Amino acid sequence: MxxxxxxxxxxxxxxxxxxxxGFGVGKTTMVGAVSEVDPLRTEEYLTEASVGVDDxxxxxxxxxxxxxxxxxxxxxxxxxxxxxxxxxxxxRFWFMxxxxxxxxxxxxxxxxxxxxxxxxxxxxxxxxxxxxFVVGVNCFHGRCERTTEEVRDxxxxxxxxxxxxxxxxxxEVGRNLLLALIDLLMARxxxxxxxxxx
Amino acid sequence: MSHWTDRLESDDxxxxxxRPYTITRGRTAPQRDDLTLITVVTAVxxxxxxxxxxxxxxxxxxxxxQCREPVAVAEIAAELDLPxxxxxxxxxxxxxxxxxxxxxxxxxxxxxxxxxxILQAVRDGLQRL
Numbered sequence: 001m002x003x004x005x006x007x008x009x010x011x012x013x014x015x016x017x018x019x020x021x022g023f024g025v026g027k028t029t030m031v032g033a034v035s036e037v038d039p040l041r042t043e044e045y046l047t048e049a050s051v052g053v054d055d056x057x058x059x060x061x062x063x064x065x066x067x068x069x070x071x072x073x074x075x076x077x078x079x080x081x082x083x084x085x086x087x088x089x090x091x092r093f094w095f096m097x098x099x100x101x102x103x104x105x106x107x108x109x110x111x112x113x114x115x116x117x118x119x120x121x122x123x124x125x126x127x128x129x130x131x132x133f134v135v136g137v138n139c140f141h142g143r144c145e146r147t148t149e150e151v152r153d154x155x156x157x158x159x160x161x162x163x164x165x166x167x168x169x170x171x172e173v174g175r176n177l178l179l180a181l182i183d184l185l186m187a188r189x190x191x192x193x194x195x196x197x198x
Numbered sequence: 199m200s201h202w203t204d205r206l207e208s209d210d211x212x213x214x215x216x217r218p219y220t221i222t223r224g225r226t227a228p229q230r231d232d233l234t235l236i237t238v239v240t241a242v243x244x245x246x247x248x249x250x251x252x253x254x255x256x257x258x259x260x261x262x263x264q265c266r267e268p269v270a271v272a273e274i275a276a277e278l279d280l281p282x283x284x285x286x287x288x289x290x291x292x293x294x295x296x297x298x299x300x301x302x303x304x305x306x307x308x309x310x311x312x313x314x315x316i317l318q319a320v321r322d323g324l325q326r327l
Contacts, residue, residue: 083236
């Protein structure tokens with residue numbers, strides 16, 4: 001069911017949240033655990049030459065790769081849908097996928113304590129772009145071998161970045177990560193929103 | 199001595215890349231640049247279906263079928279099993295023919311932050327999961 005606005009547009013408005021982290025940290029698992037549909041898969045052609053440029057003209061003549069991403073959906077109400085995009089494994093390519101990154105509310109970066117380093121690039125990326133994010137420590141099979149303090153230290157996380165631990169196969173773990181991100185966004189929005197004209 | 203067809207053969211490696219663009223008649227960029235992964239597309243109900251549909255590719259018709267209910271560009275691409283950029287070109291065609299309406303996403307604004315009401319709505323929705 002969609003809405004019909006006075007300007008003639010129809011359907012719900014959409015927002016997106018990125019689920020990032022290195023290869024094999026459980027991104028698609030988390031998307032599947034909280035999405036109302038089985039994760040969908042789509043792909044895009046990206047070229048080295050498209051860095052910072054939206055125009056994809058001349059695509060075929062440049063070094064090109066195909067990246068795939070898995071995504072899911074949470075319908076909030078008839079007016080609003082949240083899309084969750086698991087970022088593709090090939091990090092150096094999705095970092096320049098402007099359409100994927102632009103306009104995201106924020107991100108959940110998943111880490112695996114046995115291989116923290118595979119998620120370093122995602123954390124650096126969101127920090128450098130000023131995109132709000134939370135960190136989820138995926139405790140595979142319910143076992144977490146490190147404390148939150150140890151992981152924070154190892155990741156050199158800013159104190160204000162929320163960090164939660166849990167098995168992302170469980171819906172409530174993914175949901176709590178998303179709630180932590182929304183709370184972070186609300187905390188940042190509040191002082192500005194108070195004086196906002198909208 | 200090289201023959202001019204040698205150069206054509208060297209392009210074979212790119213076949214898998216080029217082929218999807220035959221659906222778009224060779225176009226590699228959409229007519230409109232405002233389509234994003236989460237732009238919501240909805241088919242416009244119209245009585246002139248037959249005549250206009252004759253000019254459409256099968257992929258165009260598949261999109262119209264899919265977006266009878268509002269659906270995001272990424273979902274259309276996934277269903278068609280086509281790259282997002284190719285899907286955007288096809289959706290752009292339908293928009294310029296007035297066959298679909300386009301709803302831009304609610305983006306996180308660079309300055310000023312996001313509307314508090316929207317964040318609260320998302321929060322409430324997540325808690326109902």
